[in-house]
Amino acid sequence: MPDxxxxxxxxxxxxxxxxxxxxSVRGDESRAAILQAAKALxxxxxxxxxxxxxxxxxAGLSQPGLLHHFPSKSxxxxxxxxxxxxxxxxxxxxxxxxxxLDILTALASLVEHNQGQPEIVRLxxxxxxxxxxxxxxxxxxxxxxxxxxxxxxxxxxxRAQTQGQVRExxxxxxxxPVIVAVMDGxxxxxxxxxxxxxxxxxxxFCDLLVRGLTT
Amino acid sequence: MPDxxxxxxxxxxxxxxxxxxxxSVRGDESRAAILQAAKALxxxxxxxxxxxxxxxxxAGLSQPGLLHHFPSKSxxxxxxxxxxxxxxxxxxxxxxxxxxLDILTALASLVEHNQGQPEIVRLxxxxxxxxxxxxxxxxxxxxxxxxxxxxxxxxxxxRAQTQGQVRExxxxxxxxPVIVAVMDGxxxxxxxxxxxxxxxxxxxFCDLLVRGLTT
DNA sequence: GTCTATATGAGGATAGAC
DNA sequence: GTCTATCCTCATATAGAC
Numbered sequence: 001m002p003d004x005x006x007x008x009x010x011x012x013x014x015x016x017x018x019x020x021x022x023x024s025v026r027g028d029e030s031r032a033a034i035l036q037a038a039k040a041l042x043x044x045x046x047x048x049x050x051x052x053x054x055x056x057x058x059a060g061l062s063q064p065g066l067l068h069h070f071p072s073k074s075x076x077x078x079x080x081x082x083x084x085x086x087x088x089x090x091x092x093x094x095x096x097x098x099x100x101l102d103i104l105t106a107l108a109s110l111v112e113h114n115q116g117q118p119e120i121v122r123l124x125x126x127x128x129x130x131x132x133x134x135x136x137x138x139x140x141x142x143x144x145x146x147x148x149x150x151x152x153x154x155x156x157x158x159r160a161q162t163q164g165q166v167r168e169x170x171x172x173x174x175x176x177p178v179i180v181a182v183m184d185g186x187x188x189x190x191x192x193x194x195x196x197x198x199x200x201x202x203x204x205f206c207d208l209l210v211r212g213l214t215t
Numbered sequence: 216m217p218d219x220x221x222x223x224x225x226x227x228x229x230x231x232x233x234x235x236x237x238x239s240v241r242g243d244e245s246r247a248a249i250l251q252a253a254k255a256l257x258x259x260x261x262x263x264x265x266x267x268x269x270x271x272x273x274a275g276l277s278q279p280g281l282l283h284h285f286p287s288k289s290x291x292x293x294x295x296x297x298x299x300x301x302x303x304x305x306x307x308x309x310x311x312x313x314x315x316l317d318i319l320t321a322l323a324s325l326v327e328h329n330q331g332q333p334e335i336v337r338l339x340x341x342x343x344x345x346x347x348x349x350x351x352x353x354x355x356x357x358x359x360x361x362x363x364x365x366x367x368x369x370x371x372x373x374r375a376q377t378q379g380q381v382r383e384x385x386x387x388x389x390x391x392p393v394i395v396a397v398m399d400g401x402x403x404x405x406x407x408x409x410x411x412x413x414x415x416x417x418x419x420f421c422d423l424l425v426r427g428l429t430t
Numbered sequence: 431g432t433c434t435a436t437a438t439g440a441g442g443a444t445a446g447a448c
Numbered sequence: 449g450t451c452t453a454t455c456c457t458c459a460t461a462t463a464g465a466c
Contacts, residue, residue, distance in 0.1 A: 129344015
């Protein structure tokens with residue numbers, strides 16, 4: 001017996017409140033719990049190493065109950081990634097404020113933010129590895145994601161060059177993947193070894209990069 | 216009926232030829248075939264996504280036949296990694312010839328070498344992702360591996376600084392992980408998207424790095 | 431060293447009741 | 449929206465014959 005709907009709302013009344021036709025508050029809560037549990041377990045063991053039953057158990061319902069919300073494991077995996085992208089845009093345009101080389105400062109603060117969230121970072125790193133398989137459900141999603149990230153960074157770099165912050169002759173198309181690579185690569189090392197200081201390393205990278213770009 | 220031992224060697228004679236007591240040539244061939252098949256399938260689908268039966272089938276024997284050579288899936292996985300390390304030392308000391316900043320040239324040629332071997336690169340990248348799980352059989356192996364790589368690079372960087380190739384004041388301890396990160400990170404992007412040119416990007420990175428380090 | 435047969439279990443997904 | 453029960457497949461590992 002649910003204990004959250006004191007005055008006794010009907011399903012229809014609940015639906016009107018949440019603004020989602022055909023969905024009850026109870027259902028939304030379960031859905032959210034499933035996503036949360038899936039994030040934690042995918043992060044710890046990868047999607048291939050995690051069973052739907054274990055996720056369902058952590059979310060407080062049965063495995064068929066889970067499949068009512070997400071029709072398959074792949075669908076759940078994609079929902080986890082989509083939900084994560086929605087929550088905080090990571091490298092979204094919104095987060096990459098500032099013009100020109102200020103982008104490096106923005107990225108540095110992102111690295112600092114990430115260093116406080118090992119579980120989320122591991123979720124992405126683990127799933128990135130899995131996604132390298134052609135058949136993996138998130139393969140296309142990750143490929144598109146990285147393409148977008150690189151192109152946003154590249155745009156900023158080009159603007160910096162136009163503004164004279166970066167000397168002519170630097171191959172910015174080739175540089176954009178490098179910047180992304182440093183962030184990802186540091187994460188792997190950090191996740192394997194706590195003693196790695198991503199923030200410090202990324203700062204050193206930025207300093208040297210700026211020197212190299214302006215000299 | 217085997218067709219490789221024309222004159223009809225006995226097991227004991229075979230053992231003497233291979234120099235491995237208690238091991239026949241036939242067994243060695245199977246073992247090698249298993250390792251080769253495991254590399255290909257782990258690379259394509261990760262170790263969690265690959266069954267022993269599929270490896271055995273690709274190697275031309277039954278699944279229990281495989282388990283005769285490697286007592287468990289974990290043992291096989293570790294053997295694959297050990298075998299790979301043996302074959303070509305990747306970032307081993309032997310490969311990192313040259314003094315001081317010449318290390319960057321050596322690493323660039325390694326990147327070029329890797330760009331010709333997508334399967335091997337993917338094998339490592341996929342398994343690196345899996346290894347982030349604390350419980351993964353190769354977790355410790357990967358952690359130790361990266362620690363070794365960083366320390367070898369750091370040693371070279373320190374020597375370069377001593378020789379005056381690198382100005383004082385640069386935080387080399389923080390830089391070493393960055394160099395490793397660039398190589399790993401580029402590999403992920405390249406594996407997701409053929410159009411990435413790891414060699415070109417790494418070269419740009421090296422050029423900018425040298426400028427930043429010497430200025 | 432390799433096989434067949436099998437024990438044993440886990441995983442994803444479905445059917446149908448409530 | 450959630451459950452129990454179940455199906456079917458696949459996976460690891462073992463037993464024992466050849």
